[in-house]
Amino acid sequence: MRLFRIADSRHPLWDGQGALRLGGRFNSPDQPVVSAALTYAGALLEILAQARIGKLPRQQVFVMAEIPDHLAIERADRSRLPPGWDQPESPSARAFGDQWLAEQRPPYSWFPQWWPVRSGMR
Structure with a gap:
């Protein structure tokens, strides 16, 4: 499985320190978590939604990772x-x-x- 991540180049990209300090949608502060998307577009939307400035912040960089097929991946789909x-x-x-x-x-x-x-967006 290929993963895409856009993150701040001023910090290590895979250490989970941002989520550790601030928390995230699915974790409280003090929980190191790294988020990534299944597509570049998904990663871009995620960072644009977080930045809330209408553009990609200058310090952001793109990285990609491959998760070997033999590793377990558990899904928390919407029904769960x-x-x-x-x-x-x-x-x-x-x-x-x-x-x-x-x-x-x-x-x-x-x-x-x-x-x-936002209200009014379709």
Whole structure:
């Protein structure tokens, strides 16, 4: 499986320190997590939604990784997610991800991406 990541070049790209300090959609602070997308477009949308400035921040770089086919990848598709996971700053999404990490599920896990949509956008 190929993964795509766009991240700040001023920091190590694969150490999870950003999520460790700030948390993310599916993890609370103090949980080192690295997120990536299945497509370059998905990675680009993710960073644009996070940046909220309408363009890619200058320090961002693109990296790609290959996950060998023989490694376990567990999917948390939408039917397994708690109500409200797709709301901004969702406590239920973070609690779900924190539990996932506490259970020491496979290190390569798939979660749906989510981007806020402004009112009036189609």
